[in-house]
Amino acid sequence: xxxxxxxxxxxxxxxxxxxxxxxxSIYGKTTLKNLLNDLRKEADNLNIELIDTQSNAEHxxxxxxxxxxxxxxxxxxxxxxxxxxxxxxxDALMAIDIPFIEVHISNIYAREHFRSHSWLSDISQGVICGxxxxxxxxxxxxxxxxxxxxxIYKKK
Ligand code: DQA
Numbered sequence: 001x002x003x004x005x006x007x008x009x010x011x012x013x014x015x016x017x018x019x020x021x022x023x024x025s026i027y028g029k030t031t032l033k034n035l036l037n038d039l040r041k042e043a044d045n046l047n048i049e050l051i052d053t054q055s056n057a058e059h060x061x062x063x064x065x066x067x068x069x070x071x072x073x074x075x076x077x078x079x080x081x082x083x084x085x086x087x088x089x090x091d092a093l094m095a096i097d098i099p100f101i102e103v104h105i106s107n108i109y110a111r112e113h114f115r116s117h118s119w120l121s122d123i124s125q126g127v128i129c130g131x132x133x134x135x136x137x138x139x140x141x142x143x144x145x146x147x148x149x150x151x152i153y154k155k156k
Contacts, residue, residue: 005049006147008140009072010039011061012054013080019105026106030133039136046144058086065092074143075100076136083108083118090119099146101139104129 012032015022020031036052043050051072053064061082068075075098082089083102093100100120107130108115121127126142128135 005047006073006144006151007049007051007071008043008074008076008143008147009064009068010036010050010052010136011064011075011077011079012052013061013078013082014056016078016080017054017056026111028105028132035133035136039140042137042140043144046140048140048144048147050140058082058088062088062092065089065096068098069096072098073147074098076103076139076143077101077120078103078105078136079118079120083120084114085119087119090123093120094123099125101125101143102127102129103135103139105132105135106130 017032019027019035020029032054039052040050053061055061055064061079065075075093077093077100079086079089079102083104102118102120102124104127108118110130118127125146128139131138
């Protein structure tokens with residue numbers, strides 16, 4: 001019997017729908033659509049089902065996080081500006097208790113001071129920032145490896 005694929009939810013926060021045209025000297029010229037196409041190919045290679053969502057609204061992201069409970073095995077999130085403001089997104093992630101990696105395209109520590117604090121970092125499994133779009137691919141690889149390790153561990 002074919003085993004169900006592990007499911008990873010990729011969440012992109014506000015203004016990331018504008019990737020490719022938004023502040024290209026910071027975020028580059030890759031569009032969200034192109035990024036997602038490439039990530040889906042990588043997820044296929046890793047035998048992972050990648051589910052993605054982007055919203056500019058905090059409550060929509062919170063509701064998506066709630067619906068992940070018992071369905072999603074791992075989360076990769078670029079909370080964008082909500083990283084620096086949203087205790088509500090932090091609480092939502094704590095409530096569902098699914099491991100996650102926080103990704104930032106830019107190096108948030110090398111920019112305005114207010115970007116150097118994230119409400120999610122200390123509850124994440126890890127943070128990748130400043131590596132451009134590559135950060136998403138490293139996060140996906142790491143998530144896939146951790147899920148595999150967990151499966152192997154469970155079988156023992
Ligand atoms: C960002 C960094 C945030 O400070 C900013 O508000 C974003 C994008 C990044 O990916 O570098 O919108 O999360």
